[in-house]
Every structure is written in structure tokens, then in C-alpha cells.
Amino acid sequence: xxxxxxxxxxxxxxxxxxxxxxVIAPHGYGSALLALASGGFAIGTTEFVTMGVLPQVADxxxxxxxxxxxxxxxxxxxxxxxxxVLAFFGARWPRRGLLIALMAAYGxxxxxxxxxxxxxxxxxxRFLDGLPHxxxxxxxxxxxxxxxxxxxxxxxxxxVMLGLSVANVAGVPAATWLGQHIxxxxxxxxxxLLAVLAAVLIAxxxxxxxxxxxxxxxxxxxxxxxxxxxxxxxxxGAIGFGGLFAVYSYIAPTVTGVGGLPESxxxxxxxxxxxxxxxxxxxxxxxxxxxxxxxxxTSGIGSGLVLVVFWFVAPYGWALLPVxxxxxxxxxxxxxNLQLRLMDVAGEAQTLGxxxxxxSLNVANALGAWLGGLAIAxxxxxxxxxxxxxxxxxxxxxxxxxxxxxxRRAAAVTP
Numbered sequence: 001x002x003x004x005x006x007x008x009x010x011x012x013x014x015x016x017x018x019x020x021x022x023v024i025a026p027h028g029y030g031s032a033l034l035a036l037a038s039g040g041f042a043i044g045t046t047e048f049v050t051m052g053v054l055p056q057v058a059d060x061x062x063x064x065x066x067x068x069x070x071x072x073x074x075x076x077x078x079x080x081x082x083x084x085v086l087a088f089f090g091a092r093w094p095r096r097g098l099l100i101a102l103m104a105a106y107g108x109x110x111x112x113x114x115x116x117x118x119x120x121x122x123x124x125x126r127f128l129d130g131l132p133h134x135x136x137x138x139x140x141x142x143x144x145x146x147x148x149x150x151x152x153x154x155x156x157x158x159x160v161m162l163g164l165s166v167a168n169v170a171g172v173p174a175a176t177w178l179g180q181h182i183x184x185x186x187x188x189x190x191x192x193l194l195a196v197l198a199a200v201l202i203a204x205x206x207x208x209x210x211x212x213x214x215x216x217x218x219x220x221x222x223x224x225x226x227x228x229x230x231x232x233x234x235x236x237g238a239i240g241f242g243g244l245f246a247v248y249s250y251i252a253p254t255v256t257g258v259g260g261l262p263e264s265x266x267x268x269x270x271x272x273x274x275x276x277x278x279x280x281x282x283x284x285x286x287x288x289x290x291x292x293x294x295x296x297x298t299s300g301i302g303s304g305l306v307l308v309v310f311w312f313v314a315p316y317g318w319a320l321l322p323v324x325x326x327x328x329x330x331x332x333x334x335x336x337n338l339q340l341r342l343m344d345v346a347g348e349a350q351t352l353g354x355x356x357x358x359x360s361l362n363v364a365n366a367l368g369a370w371l372g373g374l375a376i377a378x379x380x381x382x383x384x385x386x387x388x389x390x391x392x393x394x395x396x397x398x399x400x401x402x403x404x405x406x407x408r409r410a411a412a413v414t415p
Contacts, residue, residue, distance in 0.1 A: 240396015
């Protein structure tokens with residue numbers, strides 16, 4: 001494992017960790033990170049709350065639950081489209097101003113979702129709400145890294161991601177409760193207010209950070225999409241992270257139909273998912289100080305092994321609970337360190353590189369759910385997505401090892 005910590009084609013993890021912060025936060029480093037994480041909290045609440053109030057949404061716009069579920073896909077599509085488009089136009093923007101604008105957009109599109117009177121308008125609103133997602137996390141990660149003291153770059157980026165993880169434990173359940181007791185529109189209004197609060201906190205505590213003065217959107221696109229290492233990182237995320245969503249997408253019928261537990265047990269498994277995200281995101285920051293690339297390989301292999309355990313344990317009810325927690329924690333380690341790896345290999349296309357991670361992860365979301373659904377439809381049962389997830393994890397690790405091998409070869413021929 002040691003050689004993986006020493007060789008990349010464009011950067012050395014340890015050298016970057018030792019760099020001094022390039023921006024000073026006048027109100028304190030911790031306050032700035034908290035403000036950035038609040039945006040992640042608003043986004044996490046926005047992304048997942050529809051799943052909690054889907055029956056109410058379906059009744060409210062007079063469509064079936066499966067049809068209403070398409071608005072979840074609309075959000076994911078918005079993330080995939082929005083990451084490169086907004087990075088293209090925002091490469092030279094001052095980063096604090098761009099973050100505030102992205103949060104303002106979140107607030108506006110959540111209010112549009114709350115006001116939607118029909119399926120078409122709600123679908124459009126959710127698509128628009130997904131557009132700022134990748135750009136926000138990408139730019140916020142760059143800002144956090146620029147504020148970080150020596151040796152804390154990975155922890156800083158993990159802190160931004162932690163907002164999304166905590167949202168699954170606190171924000172999503174609270175917004176779901178509002179939607180169930182006051183009406184589904186209240187869930188989106190609450191998410192809009194969280195976005196406005198985040199914009200205020202960013203304006204108050206995040207220092208002014210210049211964009212890339214010499215960058216243009218076209219230049220970033222050319223540099224990024226000609227970068228073989230960047231493509232490999234995106235591919236590793238789109239494939240390797242799909243294993244988590246292969247099992248999570250079908251967790252309710254697995255718990256009840258395979259594990260024999262009552263429906264009342266499902267929220268506890270969803271809570272384990274959220275807690276796993278929180279712990280894994282924190283752990284990712286610690287592991288990044290050891291090695292970004294080593295963390296990716298370790299979490300990828302670990303995810304695959306735990307998904308096999310998932311398949312064996314699923315019929316035993318409550319024994320599956322710690323497995324759900326563990327597979328989510330390992331997946332979250334993968335997310336954070338993929339973000340760091342992509343920032344490292346992006347070169348001069350920093351804004352686009354940082355944003356594209358979330359586009360690839362939303363592809364993983366769709367891919368994992370689709371392949372898991374195929375396995376079920378072909379008659380292999382609700383345990384089968386775990387084996388699909390194992391195969392995806394193995395494929396993701398294979399892509400990462402290819403990236404490492406090409407990095408070593410490039411380093412060997414570089415004077």
C-alpha cells in the first residue's frame with residue numbers, strides 16, 4: 001500500500017497537505033467551515049426530503065407514487081447537468097459570491113417546488129433545484145481547502161461534506177415530519193429557509209476568495225476533458241459508488257420481505273444510513289491525512305466485502321442494521337476522497353474538476369438503483385442488489401488501480 005501514497009501524475013498528497021492556507025478567515029477557520037457546511041445541510045435536506053413525503057406529493061399533484069418518484073430522478077438529472085454548466089460559467093467568479101448565488105438559487109427553486117400546482121411544474125422545479133448541487137460542493141471544497149491550516153486539507157473538505165451527512169440524520173427527518181403533519185409544501189419551504197440561512201452565514205463568515213482570474217469556461221472544459229486521470233476518477237465514482245445505492249434503493253423491501261421485520265423498523269435502517277454517512281465523512285478527513293489514494297482503495301475493497309456480508313446477513317433481521325451502517329460509512333469515505341483526488345488531478349481546471357465529482361456520484365445513484373432493480377426483476381430477489389453492489393465495487397477498485405498504474409508510469413518517465 002505504501003507506493004500508492006507516493007505517486008500521482010500531477011501532485012503529491014503529502015506536499016499539498018503541508019501547504020499553508022492561501023486565504024485567511026478573519027472570523028475564524030471553524031466559523032467559515034460551519035457556514036460552508038450549512039450549505040451542505042440545506043442541500044442534503046433538499047435532495048432527500050422528497051423521498052420522505054413522496055405519498056403526500058403524489059396525492060397533492062394527483063399522480064401515482066411511481067410517477068411522483070420521477071421528480072427524484074429530475075433532481076439527480078439536474079445535478080449531472082448543472083455541475084459542468086455552472087462550473088463553465090463560474091470559473092472566474094469570486095467564490096464567496098458564487099456560493100451565495102448558488103444558495104439563493106436553492107431557496108428560489110425550493111419555493112417554486114412548494115408552489116407547484118401540477119406534475120410538470122414540480123418536475124421542472126426539482127430539475128432546476130438540482131443544478132447548483134455539484135457546483136456548490138465543488139466550489140465550497142476549494143474554499144475549505146484554501147482556508148485549511150497545514151495538514152488539515154482533507155479534514156476541511158470532509159467538514160463541508162459533513163453538512164450533507166448530518167442532514168440525513170436531522171434535516172430530512174424534521175422536514176419529513178413537517179410535510180406529513182402540515183403538508184408536503186411545508187417541506188420545501190423549510191428547505192428554502194435553510195438555503196437562505198446558509199447564504200447569510202456564508203456572507204458573514206466566509207472570507208472573500210477570488211476565482212481563477214485566467215480561467216475561462218471553455219479553457220476549463222478543454223483542460224478537464226482532455227485529462228485522462230480526471231476521466232478515470234469520474235468513472236471510478238460513477239461505478240464504484242453505485243454499490244451503495246444498489247442496496248439502499250431497496251432497503252425497505254429487503255428489511256421487511258427478506259429480514260422479516262415490521263415496517264416500523266425501516267426508519268431505524270434509514271437512520272443507520274444517515275449515521276453511517278456522518279461517521280464515514282468524518283473518518284474520510286482523518287484518512288486523507290494518511291493518503292487520499294490509499295483511502296480510496298481501502299474503502300473500495302471494504303465496501304465490496306461488506307456488501308457480500310449484506311447478502312449473507314439480510315435474512316437475519318436486526319443483524320443487518322450494523323451492516324447498513326458500515327457499508328454507508330465506507331461509501332462516504334469514498335465520496336470525500338474522490339472529491340480530493342479529482343481536485344488534485346484537475347490541474348488548472350479546478351472549478352470544473354471539483355464540481356464534477358457530484359455529477360459522477362449521481363450517475364452512480366441512478367446506475368446502482370437501475371442495476372439492482374434489474375436483478376430483482378429477473379427473479380433473483382431483494383438480496384441480489386448486494387451482489388450487484390459487490391460487482392460495482394470491484395469494478396471501481398479496478399479503475400482506481402488503473403489510475404494508479406498510469407500515474408506511476410507517468411512519474412517514471414518525468415525527469
